[in-house]
Amino acid sequence: MPTADRTRFGVTPDGEVVERVTLRNAGGMQVDVITLGASLQGVQVPDREGRLGHVLLGHDTLEPYLRQPHFMGACVGRYANRIGGAAFTLDGRRFRITANEGSNALHGGVRGLDKVVWRIESADPHQVVLRHVSPDGDQGFPGELTITATYRLAPEADQLDLILEAVTDAPTVVSLAPHGYFNLAGADGGRDVMDHHLTLAASAYTPVDEGLIPTGEIRPVDDTPFDFRTARRIGDRVRDAHDAQIRIGRGYDHNFVRDEGRTDTPTFAARVTDPASGRAMELLTTEPGLQFYSGNFLTGELIGRNGVAYGQGQGLCLEPQNFPDAPNQPGFPSARLDPGQRYRHHTIWRFSVIP
Template identity: 50%
Template structure:
């Protein structure tokens, strides 16, 4: 299906990739995409615009299965790592493109205290709880609320997490909206409401290679900008120490375009050794904002593809796929390895429930959670 989609829009992409955007309606297509182990049906929704950009979303994990866009010459490529077969996301999980929650990233010891009560979460990352504790939002079958075509093509997915799910308090009703417009911007919006005070931190965990997933050179020769004067260093278990350390003079300084490979193997920095590369939260200069603002800009100089990540969240986790070890075989039979992609995950800071000075992840009844991010594909001039 993904191969057919690439071929079907190739000619149109070549004709329009470098021309001004016209008022062409975006399209949303819904189709069957296989079954889970228990026989439950998976569906896929493909959002496409008139300029060769398309996104395919699975109901399993509310997962971004593919993000396709043209290069300078109009050649299309899928820039998101993952699997061709939707059922493989269940049998071989690795967060590829998934919606992450209830709490993205790590919580130390899987414990946090709220209003004087301590909650224990499952430990699935050595001594920590990671990305929801082992059976988070990425491993749930979401329901389709709506699918729309028009000036903006969109799909809304919903999931209800019961009170006590994975140790978290409060029944949480969540929706994820994917919306693609004619500028190549894919907006991802998260909304949630709870019956009890709780903590919520939702993000998308796509793995990107702008040369095309499976491209042999990987993604470490992409250039990256992150508008952040500081980051949150971690201990040996990748839990923030609580410090906000200036990036100036370090391999974490991405305030100007920097080739990722320049610092990814610099073992003189203890933080690189702890993360086995980059696996760190950057404290964005913009902080928590009402509307999405720039969190990162990634560019592949060879193809010219650019991915801008905008967000309302105060941090972005930059991860260089350090734990991909060649045991995951993805789309087209490609073996995925360390450095084959990068993730840029807008979110609250890791372990923020245990750091009162971090932006709070608390959500209360009557005060819903809302977060937005945008993945915007474009092409840089020669």
């Protein structure tokens, strides 16, 4: 039978209790969510032999989440990805965000949503709902933003839904995204993701400058290492230094432009398969962009489950989002949210096995 367990995961240096909610479905899939950053702390699904295993990088204790800079499993924001110069203009007023990557803001600034303890609104065998109120001026963003994150595990199928919603009391910009690092070979087995095969429903991507800020161009993927319209092994061109964008990102760290754009309901965005374990994962989303990050800045200093050092390429991120730096890029989809409107982001992960 599907179950939900709620336990104490740890305590922050400020004395805030961090809880963990564990969801299990009838097929054995297990999902762990912690209230720090509304983060996915664990995802376990079977391989082709029916053996359950972790497919999400993570830690068994709270302390590594508090000190690591990799946003592991978190819901990031108030603006996911990068804002160039840590500033933007809205209705003629200039807003400055706390810079945490050189002169730029990454994933919401110095103390983004990944750094705060969310409150559990409800938890039952099928889902957990978390809530956080980000005050006006938080990290420089205008407006009080009230956010909910709903993780829903299907009772029978190996499917996890995440619904992110937000309302504001003043005009602002919003883009929220999950930042899980997946490794379908087994996140605690020591293998990297270079043998995974990836498909992306994207015919274009947004090139970046040396600071990883989009240039404003929307570039076709044709005849480039960024063409994943048919399944391709990730390791084939991740180190192709002939491509300037690969050199800048030290691999893949780019926003892909979904062919369907923003949608009302989740549609296909990506598929990842691991031939060795037989695990497959499909990602569906409502968001117009998808950041593919090949774990380039994991350096081995971070120790995860089973004593595995998380080195370069140990996990991959597929982050559904609005385009990075959209508040400064008039040609990108709008990230504006006004009072009376509701921001809604819906992403689905579907797991299966291949022969």
